[in-house]
Amino acid sequence: MHISPHSSMAVEGEVQLRVNSRNWCKVVYPMEINPSLPSKVEYRKVKHFKEWFPWLIPFFVILNVIVFIITMYVNECPKSRVRCIAPFLGRFSFQPFSENPLLGPSALTLLNMGALAVHKVVYEHQGWRLITCMWLHGGVFHLLANMFGLLVVGIRLEKEFGFVLIGLLFVISGFGGSLLSALFIGERISVGASGALFGLLGGMLSELLTNWSLYEKKLGALFTLVFIIVINLAVGVLPHVDNFAHIGGFLSGFLLGFVFLIRPQFGWIKQRNAPQPFSQTLIKPKFNKYQCISWVLALILLIVGFSTGLVALLRGVNANDYCSWCHYLSCIPTSRWSCNPKSSSCVRTYIGNQLNMMCPSNGNFSTYYMQNYPTESQIYEFCVQICT
Numbered sequence: 250m251h252i253s254p255h256s257s258m259a260v261e262g263e264v265q266l267r268v269n270s271r272n273w274c275k276v277v278y279p280m281e282i283n284p285s286l287p288s289k290v291e292y293r294k295v296k297h298f299k300e301w302f303p304w305l306i307p308f309f310v311i312l313n314v315i316v317f318i319i320t321m322y323v324n325e326c327p328k329s330r331v332r333c334i335a336p337f338l339g340r341f342s343f344q345p346f347s348e349n350p351l352l353g354p355s356a357l358t359l360l361n362m363g364a365l366a367v368h369k370v371v372y373e374h375q376g377w378r379l380i381t382c383m384w385l386h387g388g389v390f391h392l393l394a395n396m397f398g399l400l401v402v403g404i405r406l407e408k409e410f411g412f413v414l415i416g417l418l419f420v421i422s423g424f425g426g427s428l429l430s431a432l433f434i435g436e437r438i439s440v441g442a443s444g445a446l447f448g449l450l451g452g453m454l455s456e457l458l459t460n461w462s463l464y465e466k467k468l469g470a471l472f473t474l475v476f477i478i479v480i481n482l483a484v485g486v487l488p489h490v491d492n493f494a495h496i497g498g499f500l501s502g503f504l505l506g507f508v509f510l511i512r513p514q515f516g517w518i519k520q521r522n523a524p525q526p527f528s529q530t531l532i533k534p535k536f537n538k539y540q541c542i543s544w545v546l547a548l549i550l551l552i553v554g555f556s557t558g559l560v561a562l563l564r565g566v567n568a569n570d571y572c573s574w575c576h577y578l579s580c581i582p583t584s585r586w587s588c589n590p591k592s593s594s595c596v597r598t599y600i601g602n603q604l605n606m607m608c609p610s611n612g613n614f615s616t617y618y619m620q621n622y623p624t625e626s627q628i629y630e631f632c633v634q635i636c637t
Contacts, residue, residue, distance in 0.1 A: 299411075300408050300409070301407060301408055301409070301410070301411045301412065302408075303403075303404045303407040303408050303412075304407075304412065305407060305412035305415065305416050306399060306400065306403035306404050306407050306415070306419075307400070307404070309399065309403070309419065309442075310396045310399055310400060312384065313384055313386065313392065313395070313396060313442060314392070314396070316384045316385060316386075317353075317385075317386050317389075317392050318341075319362075320353075320354050320358060320359070320362050320385060320386075321340075321341045321343075321353075321354055322340060322341060323354075323358055323361070323362065324340075324344070324354035324355060324358040325340040326340070326342045326343060326344055326354075326355075327339070327340060327342065328340075329344075329355070331344070331345055331348070332345055333345070334346065334352065343388070343389075349387065349388055350388075351387045351388025351389065351390045351391045352388045352389040352390060353386065353387045353388025353389065353391065354388075355634065356438060356633055356634055357633065357634045359385055359387070359438060359440055360438055360633055362381075362385055363377070363378055363381030363382060363384075363385060364378065364381075364382050364385055364438040364439065364440045365378050365379065365382035365427055365430060365431060365434070365438060365439045365440065366378060366438045366633070367431050367434065367435065367436070367562075368436065370431060370562065370563075371562065371563060371565045372565075376563075378427075379424055379427040379428060379431065380420075380423070380424060380427070382427055382439060382440050382441070383420075383423040383424075383426075383427065383441070383442050383444065383445055384442070385440035385441070386440060386441055386442070387440055387441065391441060395441060395442045395443055395446060396442075398443075398446050399442065399445075399446055399449075402446065402449045402450060402453070403415065403419070403446075403449055406418075406449060406452065406453065410509070410510055414509045414510065415449070417505075417509065418448060418449065418452050418502060418505050418506070418509055418510075419445045419448065419449060420445065421448070421501060421505060422444060422445050422447070422448020422449065422451065422452070422498045422499075422501040422502040422505065423442065423444045423445030423448065423498060424501070425444070425448065425497045425498055425500065425501025425502075425554075425555065426443075426444020426445065426447065426448065426493075426494035426495065426496075426497040426498030426499075426501065427439075427444060427494060427497070428497060428555065428558045428559065428562065429493050429494065429496060429497025429500075429558065430444070430491050430493040430494040430497060431562050432493075432558065432561060432562055432566065432567070432568035433493045433567075433568050433569055433575065433576070433579065434491065434493065435567065435569070436632070436633070436636070437633075438633060439491045439494060441491070441494065443494060443495055443498070444494040444495065444497060444498030445498055446498070447478075447481070447494075447495045447496075447498035447499040447502065448498040448499065448501050448502025448505070449502060450474070450477065450478055450481070450499060450502065451478075451498070451499040451500065451501065451502030451503035451504075451505075451506060452502040452503065452505055452506035452509070452510055453474055453506070454474055454475070454478065454503055454506065455502075455503045455504070455505075455506030455507045455510065455543075455547075456506045456510035456512075457470055457471060457474060458507075458543075459506070459507050459510070459511050459512075459539075459540050459543055459544075460510070460511070460512040462514060462515050462516075462537070463512055463515050478499065481495065482495060482496070482499070485578075485579060486577070486578070486579065486580055486581045487580065487586075488580050488586045488587070488588055489580075490579070490580070491579065492578055492579040492580070493578065493579050496578065500554075501551070501554075504547040504548075504550055504551045504554075505547070505551065506547075507543045507544055507546075507547035508544055508547050508548055508551070511536065511540055511544060513535045513536060514533060514534070514535065514536065514537055514540075516533040517533045517534065517535050517536075520532070520533055576588065602618055603616060603617070603618055604616070604617040604618075604623060604631075606631055606632060606635060608632065608635045608636040613635040613636065614635070615631070615634075615635045617631060
């Protein structure tokens with residue numbers, strides 16, 4: 250789940266179910282190897298459906314866990330002089346529930362470690378945050394939900410398509426999720442691997458569509474996968490969940506699936522493994538027309554979408570100004586919670602070397618003692634800290 254660090258939500262529905270309708274990927278085709286011995290048949294797996302050994306996705310999981318441990322080490326809750334959770338862990342203890350209900354670090358620590366912050370990307374030219382935020386998590390619950398989902402979905406895909414394609418799909422989808430998120434989140438910060446995780450789900454859906462003829466239980470697989478995706482996107486409308494990262498990751502992965510995960514037609518595969526010779530008049534093309542068309546269209550949409558999004562972001566565009574209803578895609582207000590789709594800058598006053606700051610959205614107030622006049626970057630970080 251890709252969430253703001255102060256979120257109280259950490260549920261990933263996609264980790265509950267698994268589409269497993271591809272009996273065809275285990276099919277073997279007989280080939281006569283000696284006409285004089287017709288009873289001897291060699292069974293071999295078709296090379297286009299080679300089963301890969303999955304190592305990259307487990308490596309990503311381990312890397313995320315290591316990064317979280319480092320983040321907690323840097324956070325060092327006791328030095329902030331608050332009532333830390335699990336103080337017996339020393340500097341690895343967690344921030345209070347009132348600050349972070351996910352058992353994790355402070356928002357300021359996440360910001361310093363590379364969380365996505367539009368102000369940093371646009372005005373301080375820290376575009377690398379669009380990638381680094383994918384490897385950070387708001388807390389233990391957040392980390393466990395995302396890593397479990399990554400193992401369930403990612404290992405299955407890596408077995409079928411290999412570490413190169415799935416690694417690219419994961420990273421590019423995560424970048425796409427961060428990019429769309431940055432256009433909508435305003436002054437909030439965002440972390441998490443769920444944009445990339447939704448990209449894997451999107452890739453599974455487009456792979457099913459582009460390789461439709463290879464499936465035995467087409468409708469069952471489609472219904473199950475669509476149900477998983479809809480449920481997870483629905484969870485994203487709860488407060489403090491960055492659903493724009495989910496949507497951006499899903500759309501990126503969906504388009505990438507048409508480009509990366511295309512398979513040869515079943516007829517072409519069967520023909521290639523049939524006894525020779527065969528009639529040249531019955532030769533089937535390797536890919537169907539609709540596969541080629543979807544490949545080209547998906548690649549064009551990816552290039553246009555990423556280019557347009559990057560240009561808009563670097564120009565400081567706030568997409569909410571051009572779409573008055575889009576904030577409902579990430580949070581729907583109810584009588585139980587308020588979404589606060591528009592954030593406000595903190596109110597600040599100076600008394601000598603004392604800086605007083607108040608966050609209008611939640612009324613939090615804090616005082617800082619500065620030897621020198623604070624920079625805009627420092628003021629922004631203080632504002633993030635008290636507003637989250």
